[in-house]
Amino acid sequence: MQSITSILLTVAGIAVLSLFGFVALSLFMVFAGILSVTLLARAVMLKPKQAPVYAEARDGRRVTRVWNDGKGTIIDM
Secondary structure, X not given: OHHHHHHHHHHHXXXXXXXXXXXXXXXXXXXXXXXXXXXXXXXXXXXXXXXXOOXXXXXXXXXXXXXXXXXXXXXXX
């Protein structure tokens, strides 16, 4: 009788462990799918092209401005 009980407990333990493994694998696949869709969407989206902004003096003459935005020196002519 003890051998039957131990066999049943072993089978039940293996079933529970395999169920936990299946749940973990399923959650991993869902996470990987969401991550893949997000990365694909970011790769496909086009970034808007920035329009240049021109500076003019009040009397209509062009003004030359030079400044550094942290990425490089900008010269606005």
